[in-house]
Structures are given as structure tokens and as C-alpha cells.
Amino acid sequence: MKLFSYCCLFSFTVAVFSGHQNSSFYVKSTISPDDQFLASGSSDNNAYVWKISDPKQPPMMLQGHxxxxxxxxxxxTDFTKIAxxxxxxxxxxxRLHREMDGAQSSVGEANLVGWARPKSLLSKHYNYHEPPFHKICNVF
Known part of the structure; x- marks a missing residue:
């Protein structure tokens, strides 16, 4: 996966991130709200997280799917949580545990906080009058 910068009508490769597999024609990726980490889905049933400032560092693998x-x-609202x-x-x-190395943060460990099947997730998502059983993240 390549990260590009578009400046003055030209694009150039900023970094190359490797480690995941992709059998589709697109890669499912997102940058963290603090612009420090890149997360990607993968065809090998895992998700991966890279530190943007250190693309040669091996990614953290989120296994479970x-x-x-x-x-x-x-x-x-909570940069340590990813779905x-x-x-x-x-x-x-x-929940990602970002290790602190001096003033720098790096990709550390991750723990599975929870999981849901879409029907239960959607039924809870649209019921605004009942408090959730477990608050995952404030988005509203």
C-alpha cells in the first residue's frame, strides 16, 4: 500500500506500507484521527496497523476474524479504539496499547474489547431511548 502526497497538481509517494494481503481491487484503509497511524483491512482475515512515521516497522496484526x-x-473521540x-x-x-518511547509513540499491543453481529449492533444503534449495555465510543 502506498501513501501519496498531492501538492501543486503533482503526486509523489511518501511511504510504502507492506504486510497485508489484498485479493480485491481496493484496500480498506483509514488514518487515525491524530494522523499517527494507518489501519488496513486484509484478505488474510486480519487488520493491520502501521505507524505512519516509520513505515518500515512491521505492522501490528489484529487477529480474530x-x-x-x-x-x-x-x-x-478515543484514538486507542478501532473497529x-x-x-x-x-x-x-x-483497544490499542500505544507504547511510549521517549516522546515518540509506537505501535504496541492490541486487545479485543468486544464483538457484535450486525443485527444486534444495528438494533442497539437505532434505539436511542435505551442506554447502551457497554459504551464503546462517543460519536453523537
Whole structure:
């Protein structure tokens, strides 16, 4: 996967991130709200997280899906949480532990916080009058 910069009507490659597999014609990726990390879904049933400033560092692998990871998304209010969804019909919520090395942060470990099947997730998502069982992230 390549990260490009578009400036003055020209584009140039800023970094190349490797490690994931892609059998589709597109890559499902997203940059963290603090612009420090890049997350991507993969055809090998995993999601991957890279530190943007260090693309040669191996990515953190988020394992747990049984089919292709079709999308990834960062929580806009808590940069340590990321959601991944898959063709296995599940959404998994991950908490990333960013290790601090001096003033620099690096990709560390990740723990699975929870998972949901789409029907239960959607039914809870549209019921605004009932408090959620477990607050994942404030987005409203």
C-alpha cells in the first residue's frame, strides 16, 4: 500500500506500507484521527496497523476474524479504539496499547474489547431511548 502526497497538481509517494494481503481491487484503509497511524483491512482475515512515521516497522496484526476484513474505522473521540468488520458478519472493537518511547509513540499491543453481529449492533444503534449495555465510543 502506498501513501501519496498531492501538492501543486503533482503526486509523489511518501511511504510504502507492506504486510497485508489484498485479493480485491481496493484496500480498506483509514488514518487515525491524530494522523499517527494507518489501519488496513486484509484478505488474510486480519487488520493491520502501521505507524505512519516509520513505515518500515512491521505492522501490528489484529487477529480474530474468520473471513476477509472489509473495513476498519477509528473511534473519533478515543484514538486507542478501532473497529474492524468482516465478511464473517462480525464487528470487532480493539483497544490499542500505544507504547511510549521517549516522546515518540509506537505501535504496541492490541486487545479485543468486544464483538457484535450486525443485527444486534444495528438494533442497539437505532434505539436511542435505551442506554447502551457497554459504551464503546462517543460519536453523537
Amino acid at each position: 474468520s473471513e476477509e476484513v472489509t473495513s476498519v474505522s477509528w473511534c473519533p 474492524s468488520c468482516s465478511d464473517d458478519h462480525t464487528v470487532r472493537i480493539w
